[in-house]
Amino acid sequence: MSEKMADKDERSVRQHSANEMHPEEGPPDDLTQEQLLGMYRRMRLIRGFEDRAKEHFEAGEITGFLHLSQGQEAVPVGVCTALRKDDYITSTHRGHHDVIAKGCDVKYMFAELYGRANGYCKGKGGSMHIADFSQGIIGATGIVSGSLPTAPGIALSIKMRGTDQVAVCFFGDGATAEGGFHEALNLSALWQVPIIFVCQNNLYGLSHPWDKTAFKCELARRVSTYNVAAECTDGMDAVAVYRAAEKAVERARAGGGPSFIEAKTYRFLGHYVGDPALYMPKEEREMWRERDATLKLGRQLRAWGYMSEDEDDQMAADVAKELEEAIAFAKSSPKPPPEDALTDVYGHFDYLGNPLDEGGR
Amino acid sequence: MADVKHLREISYRDALREALREEMLRDERVFLMGEDIADPFGSAYKVTLGLSPEFGTDRVRQTPISELGFVGAGVGAALTGMRPVVELMYIDFSTLPMDQIANQAAKIRYMSGGQAQVPLVIRTQGGMGRSSAAHHAQSLEAWFVHIPGLLVAMPSTPYDAKGLLKTAIRLNDPVMFIEHKLLYNTEGPVPDEEYTIPFGVVDVKREGTDCTVVATSRTVLMALQAAEMLAQEGISLEVIDPRTLFPLDVETIVDSVKKTSRLVVAHESPERGGFAAEVIAQVADKGFDYIDAPIQRVCAPSVPTPFARHLEDFIIVNETHIADRVRRLVRGEI
Numbered sequence: 001m002s003e004k005m006a007d008k009d010e011r012s013v014r015q016h017s018a019n020e021m022h023p024e025e026g027p028p029d030d031l032t033q034e035q036l037l038g039m040y041r042r043m044r045l046i047r048g049f050e051d052r053a054k055e056h057f058e059a060g061e062i063t064g065f066l067h068l069s070q071g072q073e074a075v076p077v078g079v080c081t082a083l084r085k086d087d088y089i090t091s092t093h094r095g096h097h098d099v100i101a102k103g104c105d106v107k108y109m110f111a112e113l114y115g116r117a118n119g120y121c122k123g124k125g126g127s128m129h130i131a132d133f134s135q136g137i138i139g140a141t142g143i144v145s146g147s148l149p150t151a152p153g154i155a156l157s158i159k160m161r162g163t164d165q166v167a168v169c170f171f172g173d174g175a176t177a178e179g180g181f182h183e184a185l186n187l188s189a190l191w192q193v194p195i196i197f198v199c200q201n202n203l204y205g206l207s208h209p210w211d212k213t214a215f216k217c218e219l220a221r222r223v224s225t226y227n228v229a230a231e232c233t234d235g236m237d238a239v240a241v242y243r244a245a246e247k248a249v250e251r252a253r254a255g256g257g258p259s260f261i262e263a264k265t266y267r268f269l270g271h272y273v274g275d276p277a278l279y280m281p282k283e284e285r286e287m288w289r290e291r292d293a294t295l296k297l298g299r300q301l302r303a304w305g306y307m308s309e310d311e312d313d314q315m316a317a318d319v320a321k322e323l324e325e326a327i328a329f330a331k332s333s334p335k336p337p338p339e340d341a342l343t344d345v346y347g348h349f350d351y352l353g354n355p356l357d358e359g360g361r
Numbered sequence: 362m363a364d365v366k367h368l369r370e371i372s373y374r375d376a377l378r379e380a381l382r383e384e385m386l387r388d389e390r391v392f393l394m395g396e397d398i399a400d401p402f403g404s405a406y407k408v409t410l411g412l413s414p415e416f417g418t419d420r421v422r423q424t425p426i427s428e429l430g431f432v433g434a435g436v437g438a439a440l441t442g443m444r445p446v447v448e449l450m451y452i453d454f455s456t457l458p459m460d461q462i463a464n465q466a467a468k469i470r471y472m473s474g475g476q477a478q479v480p481l482v483i484r485t486q487g488g489m490g491r492s493s494a495a496h497h498a499q500s501l502e503a504w505f506v507h508i509p510g511l512l513v514a515m516p517s518t519p520y521d522a523k524g525l526l527k528t529a530i531r532l533n534d535p536v537m538f539i540e541h542k543l544l545y546n547t548e549g550p551v552p553d554e555e556y557t558i559p560f561g562v563v564d565v566k567r568e569g570t571d572c573t574v575v576a577t578s579r580t581v582l583m584a585l586q587a588a589e590m591l592a593q594e595g596i597s598l599e600v601i602d603p604r605t606l607f608p609l610d611v612e613t614i615v616d617s618v619k620k621t622s623r624l625v626v627a628h629e630s631p632e633r634g635g636f637a638a639e640v641i642a643q644v645a646d647k648g649f650d651y652i653d654a655p656i657q658r659v660c661a662p663s664v665p666t667p668f669a670r671h672l673e674d675f676i677i678v679n680e681t682h683i684a685d686r687v688r689r690l691v692r693g694e695i
Contacts (some may be wrong), residue, residue, distance in 0.1 A: 013496070040555040050484065076460055088441065113431060119474070120473075120474065121473050121474035121476070122474030122475065123474070124471055124472060124473075124474050125472040125473060125474060129472040131469075131473040131474075131476055131477065132476070133473065133476045133477060138437075138440055138441070139469055139472065139473055139477065141441070141464070141465065143460055143464050143465075144463075146460060146461075146464060147465075148433070149429050149432070149433020149434065149437075149460075150433045150436045150437040150440070150461065151428050151436070151460070152430070152434050152437060153433060153434030153435055153436055153437020153438040153439075153440075153441075153445075154437040154438070154440065154441050155437075156437070156438050156443075157433055157437065157438040157440075157441040157442055157443045158441070160419065160438070160443060161442060161443070167437075172389060178431065179429060180429050180430070180460075182429060183427045183429050184425065184429030184433070184436075185428045186425070186430065187424070187427060187431065187434060188585075190425070218679055220469075289375060297488070301658075332552065339638055343472060343475070343508050344471050344473055344475035345470070345510055346470070346471055346510070346512070346534045347470065347478050347532070347534050348513075348532055348533065348560075348609055349534070349560075349561070351509065351607075352609055353561055353608025353609060354561075354608070355561060355563075357534065359531070359532055
């Protein structure tokens with residue numbers, strides 16, 4: 001192979017091979033108009049949140065790292081539509097879309113990104129660690145694959161407590177080459193716990209492409225060798241993701257054990273804000289942009305007569321207003337006093353080890 | 362212990378088992394998880410022997426060899442309403458689940474702005490003395506003391522082992538509970554009655570006037586033997602066992618130094634970056650004016666643990682090492 005050809009191969013347009021959903025003729029019969037409109041609004045809210053977060057990061061108002069999810073909205077929205085409020089999710093460093101899909105309020109999310117006292121984590125977690133335990137959002141981890149070993153324990157707890165909740169573990173394709181991925185699948189299958197592993201395969205672990213992560217690997221096939229029910233779905237189609245999740249949730253609630261969903265999707269932007277993503281060829285990005293799941297659902301809703309052009313515009317305006325108000329809320333929120341850096345380290349002790357209560361005695 | 366009426370002599374191993382059993386009876390959220398912990402094997406050092414027949418294999422949950430997996434599962438269960446006690450067979454194996462310990466368990470409360478709690482106990486054991494070489498004989502407590510968000514307990518007696526483990530299980534913070542492989546067969550008085558021991562309170566194992574020796578885990582026993590030896594020579598040692606390395610009861614150590622004006626810190630782990638350095642820094646900070654002699658560390662040299670018995674013996678801190686150092690210190694030879 002000549003150098004030129006090798007280079008061409010290196011820069012080849014990456015796309016998922018199978019399971020692209022064909023546009024439906026009519027509306028799905030397993031989701032109501034209200035549910036579908038709710039999904040669409042959530043997806044627009046996620047997209048808008050990410051776009052606004054990017055602007056404010058680039059303006060220097062938000063600090064740290066920002067890993068955005070534009071392009072992946074359909075995955076968590078499809079999955080979370082199949083969940084109840086008391087079900088659990090874990091998320092990742094790229095997790096804004098996951099937690100908004102599960103129910104996070106963008107007001108407190110922006111407040112967290114701005115490092116304010118009334119953010120979800122009181123300014124201590126930031127973009128990569130948003131959690132809301134009141135609705136089962138067990139937190140996002142900054143370590144790739146970090147929540148994979150944790151999530152089977154959440155599901156084990158469900159099983160031991162005897163409830164019919166389920167645990168969903170969101171992660172990316174990058175996590176599938178980590179050891180924790182295998183240990184989590186193995187233990188979940190062994191214990192038959194109510195967990196759903198959702199791999200958002202966006203084709204890149206930072207800059208590293210999926211086709212150089214595992215050799216000619218169909219992920220669902222690999223996972224099925226653990227005796228975990230595994231399927232691959234079109235992550236650019238919220239309805240398709242919902243259907244895969246609904247089956248998995250039903251299986252989990254009925255005591256049928258773990259499931260795995262690979263949702264084939266794409267990250268429209270770089271790994272973090274500031275990454276020019278030179279490793280993602282222009283034609284590849286354009287091709288995926290054309291498959292935008294949020295725009296697709298909007299087109300479908302209009303085609304099915306579930307939403308007029310005016311209603312679509314109105315929703316866009318409502319979402320923009322909600323985000324504007326959230327940003328205003330964040331900006332006008334108080335900063336935590338600096339000494340707050342020293343609290344919440346332990347439950348029963350201050351950070352120096354002085355007792356705060358009679359805990360454990 | 363003075364107000365306790367009925368004392369029995371039981372082993373460190375049995376004391377730990379009693380703590381687990383009592384807490385499992387007291388709170389159905391408490392369960393055990395780890396490698397080889399179910400009967401008939403009953404765990405590597407037999408602490409959990411007999412518990413799986415009584416509580417069943419759901420609550421005495423034996424796992425495959427999958428430290429990252431089951432420690433992670435402990436974190437997840439602790440976050441969602443259970444109180445797992447996970448057994449890591451050797452502290453040397455803590456490298457495998459370290460992300461779950463140091464990045465997840467330790468930090469979730471803080472990262473979530475105080476929403477989360479992680480009532481997780483990781484029972485493990487370390488220490489030399491059985492010719493088990495570099496991967497089965499380390500003392501890694503300093504790693505965990507260094508991580509904000511973790512509590513670290515290191516009992517030296519059956520009484521402390523039981524009381525501290527019961528407390529550890531009731532706390533809402535993650536605890537590294539570090540036992541010593543040569544202590545399981547040691548015996549000591551343990552009351553029949555229910556008791557717990559608070560974290561962050563040292564135990565003065567022997568009172569004395571000439572030199573304070575702070576020692577941890579099995580090295581406490583070495584320090585007590587050194588104190589016996591030196592007593593024959595008219596040198597009086599005060600031996601202090603921190604029992605929990607974090608939280609650390611510095612005040613009582615400083616009070617002791619006020620009395621003795623000399624401090625030696627002894628432990629089995631390698632000297633460089635070890636726990637002794639932390640004790641010494643804190644005493645230097647809070648008790649500098651009371652110190653009249655160079656502060657001393659009696660620790661293992663900073664080398665991996667060797668296999669051959671005579672090589673291992675050469676690096677283990679023993680009563681003679683401690684006695685020699687104290688003697689020279691008291692005589693003004695250092």
